[in-house]
Amino acid sequence: MRLLPNPERAWERAAHVQTLARAEIERRIPPFTGEVEVLSGGHANVNVRLGAERVLRVYRRDASAAPKEASLLAHGWRSFRVPAVLSAGDDFLVLEHVPHVPLQDTAMCGAAVGRALAEIHGVGYDSAGFLGPELAVSVPFADCIGALRGHVDAVLDRLAPALRGELSERVRAFLDANAEALRALASAPVLLHGDFKASNLHWLSSGELLVLDWEFAYAGPGLMDVGQLLRWSPGREFVAAFAGAYRESAPLPEEFERWAAAFDLFNLVGLLDGVEPGSRRAADVCGRISEVVER
Helix, strand or coil: CCECCCHHHHCCCCCCCCCCCHHHHHCCCCCCCCCEEEEEECCCEEEEEECCCEEEEEECCCCCHHHHHHHHHCCCCCCCECCCEEEEECCEEEEECCCCEECECCHHHHHHHHHHHHHHHCCECCCCEEECCCCCEEEECCCHHHHHHHHHHHHHHHCCHHHHHHHHHHHHHHHHHCHHHHHHHCCCCEEECCCCCHHHEEECCCCCEEECCCCCCEEECCHHHHHHHHCCCCCHHHHHHHHHHHHCCCCCCCCHHHHHHHHHHHHHHHHCCCCCCCCHHHHHHHHHHHHHHCC
């Protein structure tokens, strides 16, 4: 069975990947004797499995993301699973470890993902912006597309010269040409997962979808999440089933794939921030950006 495409699995691990010493773990939880396995770690957070049943998630960059993620995990989602929050502290959560396997590129999985994302996007907001711990917008964006464009311009300006050149000009020209349409499509902000891609979507033996890693959630255009999901071109059966299930509860515009890819440019440019020009990550992301702007 074919897995959902995800070239990001093969990207080089960043040099700043961090671990946690046992003393640092036991500063947050009571001493224990089980095995410790680092699942992932970087500037944003470190995830450590404690034995077979718990995961310690430490927020390195923004401790305020911990209560926000805890609120999202406790929301009471109906169409998919999330890990239970077992305990929490100032800069960490202890989560249930949920055994899972990668998502398959099938119609069944596509439909499950469509139902899940429609439920997430069923939470609407009066304005786009960053969320506080109670999931209300705490820092609104006066102009959502303007805020996203400002982020893109800042990243493009600091790219290595080998990446910046023609790529920067093409991205800016594309966003300028489509600014009016993007602004219209961003007019009804919803809850965004913010990192809705294959590496955070998994399948359970119970036949349920598992959705992980909510720390980047914010209020914004729903097509941002759709763009991340479809970034690496899942099969047509997956996409058709996703769209059909999503549209049972939430709207998708005509040519949603085209516009989702356009919104994903804001995410893709961010993935180039600080990347080495000759890396596989740079090649994959630049290739995808070229596909989008040349459509």
